[in-house]
Each structure stands twice: as structure tokens, then as C-alpha cells.
Amino acid sequence: MKELEKTKRISIAAVLFILAVIIGLLTYKRPKNTYAINTKSTLEKLTSENYLVALNELNNPDYVLIDIRNQYDFDKGHLENAINVYAAEILSEDNIKVFEELKENNKTAVLYGNNPQEPNAPFLILYQLGYENIKLLAIENSYLQNKLITKNSEIEKSETDVTAFINESIKKANTAPIVKVVVAPPKKVITVEKKKKAPAEGGC
Amino acid sequence: MGPLIPNGVIPYEWDNIIAILIGIAFGFVLEASGFSSSRKLSGVFYGYDFAVLKVFFTAALVAVIGVYYMDYLGFLDVNQLYVHPTYLWGAIIGGIIMGVGFVAGGFCPGTSLCAVAIGKIDAIVYVGGIMIGIFIFSELYPLFQPIYEGYFYGNVTLEDSLGINPYWFVFIFSIIAIVAFVISDMVQKRVKKIFY
Amino acid sequence: MVKKKIAKVLAFRYKILAAILILLAGGLVLLPKYQKHEGIKPEELLSNSISPERYMTTDRLAHIIINQDPSFILIDVRDEKSFASYTLPNAINIPLEKLFDEGSDNYLNQNQYDVVLFSNDNFYADQAWILCNRLGYKHMRVLKGGINEWFTTIINPLKPADNMPATDFELYATRKAASMFFGVVYPEQVKVEAPKIVKKVAPKKVITIEKKKKAPAEGGC
Structure with missing residues (x-):
């Protein structure tokens, strides 16, 4: 009889185990959006592919303009034929459908905002989700008397040579070459320890 | 979500307390399945009791199936789990020594402590032997160091080294386990019963 | 029976x-x-990257550098050439394409320091930030406006017109002082200070990044 009790325990444990798995499977929701490419290949593509579009290239019939600013800005003025998809809602079902359709029709979505930085995040996220038909319009929008003015803007342009400016200021300040006031900020030596895996002891 | 401690669900400081709780539960299960008897343990080598094989195989199976289901359902990230590093020859030589000790003494280190807890004299002697072994190893460590730290293969898993799909591996593993259970049952019936 | x-x-x-x-x-x-997710969910990533929380103003950064706050690491994600021509003091160069190369991980994925990413404007820095955020790296910031903003606000601050409020003048004074710290010399400054120029040599600081503690697991039998 003792043996019988033991088996009951086993049965209970087995039933619980199965129940846990079944409940897990039933309550499991598949994530709606999943990344198609990992960060490493994203980075590779980002640095090798040209994803920027300038204003004069816009007459390509495959390009569909997407305005990622909010409704208010969009109503105030937007580029011709642009669709408004607000950046924060870019992953909602309806909006994802828009991008999917564009992908199916072999069109390229061109995102733009008030400056090139604004569509950067939505662009990069959609890019990682596998929508490779996506580009970024490098423009700057501003309003002049309620009229939208759009001009090209170059990203990551070094506007001024800071070192030259500093040297210039030093030259201007002291014509006599007595001193160099280049306050060279202290160089920090940053040493990084290689990560070591802590050796663990297993005993059996 | 999981593993819980590396992802900060449970603070890092709790790990010792959790270790103690798991240890108590583990000891209880060992004792409850009769593993503090050296005769039962060495039975697996002589063929009259395969409880050890069954318990450990089942534990491994349940754990591996559970882990992969949790991974599939998103409760646990298998890639974040700790993988014990492989020091090939150290593991082989250590395994042989431990196997000999297991057959000769009838305990493995964990169960010997379990048996000490219930007051078995042979287990106390066995643990004394473990201590002497540890002492010798520590004293002669410079001698053993090249083997102990050499032949390092990193934190490899079967999945890495064989390139096998883990899901298939689990499936094959469970079939092997069940076949092993059946065979061990058949062997057990043939071998003369020993009462202990 | x-x-x-x-x-x-x-x-x-x-x-x-x-x-x-x-x-x-x-x-x-x-x-x-x-396909398994790598990193956090896309929805989470979107809300993280849309919030302006990650931005740090140039004024705040200047304050941090001047006070030699040891808890910050500056990372320049521009290419080596721009890094060589000018960079912020004590910055480390990790060009964007090398973001996930071996070694960079030690700077980016740690809990010891706050990391400030910067580039010429904040376009590349943002991209680096988003990729790192997806991987769950914590304590990352982005310098708002990057080097260009740094130049117009700190290095070469615009003198406010006479009719501007007093706060603007205060801000200008602070920024001007900061720009002096970063090496810019003003004509009126030399007249006063020229005789006694001290070469500033700050003590060398060594930052060591500790490896993350991985809980060593014990196997038992």
C-alpha cells in the first residue's frame, strides 16, 4: 500500500507539470512585432547602405512620403502627397499595415520630420523590424508666415573646426608668442579589464 | 523575464538565502528517495537497483523540457543561463577518480553529506576521505595546475559543439532515457534480488 | 494477489x-x-527612443567635465579623423561601425558609469543609442546637438543683446567661463592673466571598469 501512495505523488507531480505547460501555451501571446535582423547586421547595413534621400531625388515614383510629425503639424503644412503616421504610433496595427502594403508594392517609404534627427528613431526601429524599403529624408522644415519651408539639411556635418577656432582665439588674444594657454584637459587613462567568466565550482 | 537574479527580478543579495532553501529541498528529496544509503547508490553498478539512474535521468529530463518550454513561452532566456566551462582533461581525470570513489565508497559527495546528516558511520568516514583528498589537492596544486586550468574550451554546450538543434536533442534524449529505464528494469529482473 | x-x-x-x-x-x-527577439521588445524600444529623456544639454555636460565628475564616460561615435581633429576632453573614440566590436562592449554595457554618446549632431549618437538600448544597455545618454551645439553654446557662446533678460547674461557668463576652461582665450582675459599663466596639469585619473559580477553557479549532486 505504501507503494501506491508513492505513485499518487508522482501522478500529482506529473499532472501539475502538464498543467503548467498547457496553461503556459494557452496564455501565450505571440509578439506582434518581431525584429527581423539583429543589432550587428543592422549596424553593418546602416554603415554600408545609403538610406538618405535629398529633396531633389524625391520625384522617384517609387517613393511614398511619410510624415512622422503629429497631426497638428501635419495639418499646418506638409509635403505633397505625404501620409501622416505619428512617430509614437508607428508600431500600431494600422500603421504597420501601411508599411507592409508599401513593401508588397515595392514602394519605398521615405520618412521625414522637422529635422533629420526626428525620423531617426522610427526609421531605425522599422528598419530592424525588417522593412528594408525605408529611407530617411534629410530635410529641415520651418515655417515662415505659416508657410512650410523645406530645405535640405546635411546630417552629421561638422559645422566648424573647433580646434582651429580655439587656436585662432589664442592667436588673436596674444600677439606675442609668450604663452600657450592650451589648457590641455587631463588625459584620462581608461583601462578596461577584460571580462572574465567567474569560474564556478560544481560538485557532484 | 528570467533568469530571475541576473535580470534583477530578485535582488542579487538574496542568492545565498535561495541557495540554502534549494539546498534543503534538495537534501530532503535525496533522503526521501533513499539516496543516503550507499547500498542503493552502488546498486546501479551491480545491477540490482537502478533508482539512481532513474531519478537523475528523470530530473534532467523534466528540467530540460521545462526550461525549453519556458524559453519558448518567453519566461526564461536560455542564452542567459550559466554554462559550466569545459576543461577537458581536468573533467575526464576528475570524472574517473570520482567514479572509482563512487563505486568503492557508495556515495557521491552530495549524498554522502546527506547520509552524514542521518548519522551513517560509513558516510562520516567517506566525508573524512573527501577532506583528505581536498587537502592533498590543495597542497599539490602547483603540480596539478596545468591540467586543472588547461585544455580550456570555453562555455560550450552540446548545441555548440555538435551543431545539433536543441529541440531535437531534447526529444532524442528523452527517448534514450526511457529506453534506458526499460533496459534497466529488465536487467534488474534478471539479477539476483538483494535485500538491504 | x-x-x-x-x-x-x-x-x-x-x-x-x-x-x-x-x-x-x-x-x-x-x-x-x-524568430527569437534579440533585446527588448520593439514597442518598448520605440517608446524609449521617442522620449527625450536620454538627451543631455551641452551646459550640463560642460559642468560635468569642469567638475571632473568621475562617473561619466564620454564616447565619440564619429570616425577617427574627426576624432583626431577635435573631440571633447577625455572622450573615447568608438566609431559607429565599430560599436559592437570586441572591447567596446566593456564601455557600453556596464553599470559603473554614465555613458554620454556624442557625434557632430545627434544623428549617429542617436542611432548608437537606439541599438544599445535594444540590447538593454543601461546608463546611456546622448549629447543633444552634438559637437555643433557644443561649439555654438560652450566654445563660442553668442553674446546676448542689451535688451535681453538678465538670465541670458548670466548664462553667457557661465558659458564664457566654460569656454575659457576648454581652451578659448579672450582678449580681455590675456591682459589680466598673461603674466601668470599656469599650466594646468590635472592629476591623471585611471578608470578601471570592473567586470560585471556573474553569479557563479554551483552545480550539485
Whole structure:
């Protein structure tokens, strides 16, 4: 009889185990959006592919303009034929459908905002989700008397040579070459320890 | 979500307390399945009791199936789990020594402590032997160091080294386990019963 | 008799248990596979990257550098050439394309320091930030406006017009002082200070990044 009790325990444990798995499977929701490419290949593509579009290239019939600013800005003025998809809602079902359709029709979505930085995040996220038909319009929008003015803007342009400016200021300040006031900020030596895996002891 | 401690669900400081709780539960299960008897343990080598094989195989199976289901359902990230590093020859030589000790003494280190807890004299002697072994190893460590730290293969898993799909591996593993259970049952019936 | 019955029941139960195990294991093989996420969910990433929380103003950064706050690491994600021509003091160069190269990980994925990413404007720095955020790296910031903003606000601050509020003048004074710290010399400053120019040599600081503690796991039997 003792043996019988033991088996009951086993049965209970087995039933619980199965129940846990079944409940897990039933309550499991598949994530709606999943990344198609990992960060490493994203980075590779980002640095090798040209994803920027300038204003004069816009007459390509495959390009569909997407305005990622909010409704208010969009109503105030937007580029011709642009669709408004607000950046924060870019992953909602309806909006994802828009991008999917564009992908199916072999069109390229061109995102733009008030400056090139604004569509950067939505662009990069959609890019990682596998929508490779996506580009970024490098423009700057501003309003002049309620009229939208759009001009090209170059990203990551070094506007001024800071070192030259500093040297210039030093030259201007002291014509006599007595001193160099280049306050060279202290160089920090940053040493990084290689990560070591802590050796663990297993005993059996 | 999981593993819980590396992802900060449970603070890092709790790990010792959790270790103690798991240890108590583990000891209880060992004792409850009769593993503090050296005769039962060495039975697996002589063929009259395969409880050890069954318990450990089942534990491994349940754990591996559970882990992969949790991974599939998103409760646990298998890639974040700790993988014990492989020091090939150290593991082989250590395994042989431990196997000999297991057959000769009838305990493995964990169960010997379990048996000490219930007051078995042979287990106390066995643990004394473990201590002497540890002492010798520590004293002669410079001698053993090249083997102990050499032949390092990193934190490899079967999945890495064989390139096998883990899901298939689990499936094959469970079939092997069940076949092993059946065979061990058949062997057990043939071998003369020993009462202990 | 009873024993035999029990043995029968037992055998049956074990068969069922074995069947369950095989079924569950087989289920794993048959389950539809989907691409595993690397990093946090896209929705989470979107809300993180849209919030302006990550931005740090140039004024705040100047304050941090001047006070030699040891808890910050500056990372320049521009290419080596721009890095060589000008960079912020004590910055480390990790060009964007080398973001995930070996070694960079030690700077980016740690809990010891706050990391400030910067580039010429904040376009590349943002991209680096988003990729790192997806991987769950913490304590990352982006310098708002990058080097260009740094130049117009700190290095070469615009003198406010006479009719501007007093706060603007205060801000200008602070920024001007900061620009002096970063090497810009003003004509009126030299007249006063020229005789006694001290070469500032700040003590060398060594930052060591500790490896993350991985909980060593104990295996038992």
C-alpha cells in the first residue's frame, strides 16, 4: 500500500507539470512585432547602405512620403502627397499595415520630420523590424508666415573646426608668442579589464 | 523575464538565502528517495537497483523540457543561463577518480553529506576521505595546475559543439532515457534480488 | 494477489509517465518556431527612443567635465579623423561601425558609469543609442546637438543683446567661463592673466571598469 501512495505523488507531480505547460501555451501571446535582423547586421547595413534621400531625388515614383510629425503639424503644412503616421504610433496595427502594403508594392517609404534627427528613431526601429524599403529624408522644415519651408539639411556635418577656432582665439588674444594657454584637459587613462567568466565550482 | 537574479527580478543579495532553501529541498528529496544509503547508490553498478539512474535521468529530463518550454513561452532566456566551462582533461581525470570513489565508497559527495546528516558511520568516514583528498589537492596544486586550468574550451554546450538543434536533442534524449529505464528494469529482473 | 495488482497499476502508470515525457519533448520539436527577439521588445524600444529623456544639454555636460565628475564616460561615435581633429576632453573614440566590436562592449554595457554618446549632431549618437538600448544597455545618454551645439553654446557662446533678460547674461557668463576652461582665450582675459599663466596639469585619473559580477553557479549532486 505504501507503494501506491508513492505513485499518487508522482501522478500529482506529473499532472501539475502538464498543467503548467498547457496553461503556459494557452496564455501565450505571440509578439506582434518581431525584429527581423539583429543589432550587428543592422549596424553593418546602416554603415554600408545609403538610406538618405535629398529633396531633389524625391520625384522617384517609387517613393511614398511619410510624415512622422503629429497631426497638428501635419495639418499646418506638409509635403505633397505625404501620409501622416505619428512617430509614437508607428508600431500600431494600422500603421504597420501601411508599411507592409508599401513593401508588397515595392514602394519605398521615405520618412521625414522637422529635422533629420526626428525620423531617426522610427526609421531605425522599422528598419530592424525588417522593412528594408525605408529611407530617411534629410530635410529641415520651418515655417515662415505659416508657410512650410523645406530645405535640405546635411546630417552629421561638422559645422566648424573647433580646434582651429580655439587656436585662432589664442592667436588673436596674444600677439606675442609668450604663452600657450592650451589648457590641455587631463588625459584620462581608461583601462578596461577584460571580462572574465567567474569560474564556478560544481560538485557532484 | 528570467533568469530571475541576473535580470534583477530578485535582488542579487538574496542568492545565498535561495541557495540554502534549494539546498534543503534538495537534501530532503535525496533522503526521501533513499539516496543516503550507499547500498542503493552502488546498486546501479551491480545491477540490482537502478533508482539512481532513474531519478537523475528523470530530473534532467523534466528540467530540460521545462526550461525549453519556458524559453519558448518567453519566461526564461536560455542564452542567459550559466554554462559550466569545459576543461577537458581536468573533467575526464576528475570524472574517473570520482567514479572509482563512487563505486568503492557508495556515495557521491552530495549524498554522502546527506547520509552524514542521518548519522551513517560509513558516510562520516567517506566525508573524512573527501577532506583528505581536498587537502592533498590543495597542497599539490602547483603540480596539478596545468591540467586543472588547461585544455580550456570555453562555455560550450552540446548545441555548440555538435551543431545539433536543441529541440531535437531534447526529444532524442528523452527517448534514450526511457529506453534506458526499460533496459534497466529488465536487467534488474534478471539479477539476483538483494535485500538491504 | 494484491502485490501483483499493484505491480500492474505501477507498470501502467510508468508507461503513462513515459508517454507524457515523450509527448512533451516531441511537442518541443513540433512547435512552430519563430524568430527569437534579440533585446527588448520593439514597442518598448520605440517608446524609449521617442522620449527625450536620454538627451543631455551641452551646459550640463560642460559642468560635468569642469567638475571632473568621475562617473561619466564620454564616447565619440564619429570616425577617427574627426576624432583626431577635435573631440571633447577625455572622450573615447568608438566609431559607429565599430560599436559592437570586441572591447567596446566593456564601455557600453556596464553599470559603473554614465555613458554620454556624442557625434557632430545627434544623428549617429542617436542611432548608437537606439541599438544599445535594444540590447538593454543601461546608463546611456546622448549629447543633444552634438559637437555643433557644443561649439555654438560652450566654445563660442553668442553674446546676448542689451535688451535681453538678465538670465541670458548670466548664462553667457557661465558659458564664457566654460569656454575659457576648454581652451578659448579672450582678449580681455590675456591682459589680466598673461603674466601668470599656469599650466594646468590635472592629476591623471585611471578608470578601471570592473567586470560585471556573474553569479557563479554551483552545480550539485
